[in-house]
Each structure stands twice: as structure tokens, then as C-alpha cells.
Amino acid sequence: MKIKSSFGPSYKEFEIGEIVFLAQEKPLKLISGAEIENFPLAYQTYGKLNADKSNAVLICHALTGDQYVASTNPVTKKEGWWNWMVGDGKIIDTKKFFVIATNILGGCMGSFGPKAIDEKTGEPYGINFPVITIQDMVRAQNLLLEHLGIKKLHAVIGGSTGGMQALAWATLFPHKVKLVIPLATSYRHSPQNIAFHEVGRQAIMADPNWCNSKYPLQKKFPASGLALARMTAHITYLSEAALQKKFGRDLKNSNSPVANQLSEKSEPLIYKGSSSLKMVRNGDLRQSPNRFSFSFDREFQVENYLHHQGSSFVERFDPNSYLYITRAVDYFDLESDCGKNLSDAFVEFAKNKEGKFCLISFSDDWLFPPSEAKKLTHALVACGINVSSVTIKSNAGHDSFLIENEALKNTISGFIGCS
Structure with missing residues (x-):
């Protein structure tokens, strides 16, 4: 299903790609206690799903990213934000993998967010939209996978806020994902970042x-x-x-x-x-x-x-969505969620015999420094999870995961191709 949307100072209209309405039979309960139902989630897919539906790779976008990983953005008209990573014959090879990318819950590129119309008032939700969390975003993504008939992901990968989603997948649905690849992220948002x-x-x-x-x-x-x-x-x-x-x-x-x-x-x-x-x-x-x-x-x-x-x-993003998504990131703290022992968050994932982690950090990322990945690595090792941890030397800061880099390409290629 395709629909049109608009935002920005000019309120210019644009067409969104694929959209599915989820939670039609049973509401999705958010961590805040609110419930949402029959809500839209926008997504893009690349490649073909194989017969046994075992080749699905979920890519989670960063704070202000979108589902247009390897296709033209309908608003900016620019190529996909990971176009050098995803595609035919590329690192995440769409001849081999079925790639799914959603616009996160709370986003402004077609998914359910504060600019959606409240049926009760006939007006945009604005700040009456329910407060969301990273975990809520992941639960919405899981509903999409159920809709597509995918029982287990070959891999989930994402950078920054997308990396938090990847971590949440390992904690919420530990037996539904094989490979977890968080980049330039952390198990919690620091006071400085908040x-x-x-x-x-x-x-x-x-x-x-x-x-x-x-x-x-x-x-x-x-x-x-x-x-x-x-x-x-x-x-x-x-x-x-x-x-x-x-x-x-x-x-x-x-x-x-x-x-x-x-x-x-x-x-x-x-x-x-x-x-x-x-x-x-x-x-x-x-x-x-x-x-x-x-x-x-x-x-x-x-x-x-x-x-x-x-x-x-300002030409491509909605201010209210920015409020909601940044707050969701601020709430993310796997350590506190499991009683201050970070390893406890991954106990169930440790039981997943196929489960593996590849943590990627960047040397000059001061938003999510390598020390955060190091602590996360220790927590994963402590509960017996197979984990690789790589710090890539960079000079582009936090955004290094978005910039074409041979070391990054080789790391992901070697890991995502493993059986």
C-alpha cells in the first residue's frame, strides 16, 4: 500500500513507499502503558525472500534516518543513506539477502508518529501522541516481520539509534535473530548526550x-x-x-x-x-x-x-518527531532495565545457539566512545555469548558508520556472511 504525506515549511507533498497497518486485531501496548492499534509502519525492501524465509536482514536507521537505505529519498531526491553498503553485489548483497528497513515508530516518513491524524479530533496528534521508547520501536518492527511471515532474522544491523534497536532485538526477541551487529552505539544514553x-x-x-x-x-x-x-x-x-x-x-x-x-x-x-x-x-x-x-x-x-x-x-524532518525520538533514545538504558547488571539483559540471547554479536565502534566517536562497546563486550562474554568487538580507526567522529570505509566494509562482510 502506498500513501502520500507532507511536512516542512512548505508542506510539500510526497509519496511514501510501502506501508502496512499493524496491530489490527490486538493493540500494541507501549512501555508507557498506552496502547496503539491499526497503526501504519512504513518500510522498504531490497532483494527477494528465499523459500524458507531465512535470508532476512533488518537494517535499523539512526535518529533522523529513514527506510530509504539503498533507494532514492522521495523528499531530498538523494540516494539512499547506505547505498554503498546495500545492493546487488555490495557488502549486504541483495542477491543473497532480503533486506528490510522500516521508518521507526514516531518517525515522519510514513510511520505512526505525532503528525498522524487523531481520529478522535481530526487533528494531528502533536504532543498528544503517546511517548515511545526504543523497545516500542522494536516491537512494532516485530509485528511487521510477523506480517511478512518471517520467524527469524539472519541479522539485525544498525548504527547509533539503530544500534540501540539492534541491542533491543537481542533482549526482547532473543530467539528471533541470529546475528546482531550494533555500530557506533551504547547500551545506554549518557547524561552528556541527554x-x-x-x-x-x-x-x-x-x-x-x-x-x-x-x-x-x-x-x-x-x-x-x-x-x-x-x-x-x-x-x-x-x-x-x-x-x-x-x-x-x-x-x-x-x-x-x-x-x-x-x-x-x-x-x-x-x-x-x-x-x-x-x-x-x-x-x-x-x-x-x-x-x-x-x-x-x-x-x-x-x-x-x-x-x-x-x-x-528542516526540509526533510518533522519537529514533533524530533522531540519524540530524542526522548525515546534518552530513555534507553539496558543496564538499569535489568537491575544494574548488564549481563542479565542478554541471558536469554545466550541460550540462542546460533546467536552471535559483532560490536563495531570508532576510535574518535565521542558520542558513543569505544569504552562503551568495551563494557558491552565484557557483559556479553560474561554470559557466554559469541562476540566479536572491533574498534575502527577513524577521523570522522560518530558519523563514521555512514561513510564508506574499507575496514568497516570488510568487518561487516566477514561477519554477515558467516553461517
């Missing part, structure tokens, strides 16, 4: 165009708040080394390729001197004794880059 998320949420809710979550009814959109939330978050996705290498302290108007790529179409006028108030173009600053504009316009390339990330994000 703090960054809260800044983003407050930026959205402080925007007067948020309208207490009812902006669609007012034909408004909290673009400034959402852009600021994205700018703040994006800092955590990079590393100091990556920022230094890509931007350094270069000015926005330098002749570097990055500056030229991100520069605005128009060059704003600035003041040169304080007495004569003589006006010059930004381009003339390189000939002036002082390189700076002495204003609060974007001065450095890194500032321009963050603004670019923010402005492009």
Missing part, C-alpha cells in the same frame, strides 16, 4: 512557530528551532580532528573548496572602520588589514557549515 538532546528539544519548543505542537493547524513551522536543534546535534556527530581537518579556523569567505561550496548566493555588506562607516564587500576583506568583519554574521567556515546542516534538515 543534555545535548534537551538543548535541541528546548530550541524547538521555544520557537514561537511551534504553537505548542499544533503548528500544522496554524500553517506555521518552527524552522529556526529545528535548525538550531540540528546544529547542536551535528556538532556531536563529528570529532575535533574532523572539524580541524575540514574547516580549521578558515573564514567563510576564503578561497577553499568548502567555503565556495557553502557560500551564500549573495554577499552581505559589512562595515569597514567605525568612523567613516565605509561599506565594502566581504570579498574585499582579503585585501584589508584585518580579516574579520567585526559583526555577528557568519564569519567562519564551520559556522556556515552548521547553518547549512540546519537549513537543509
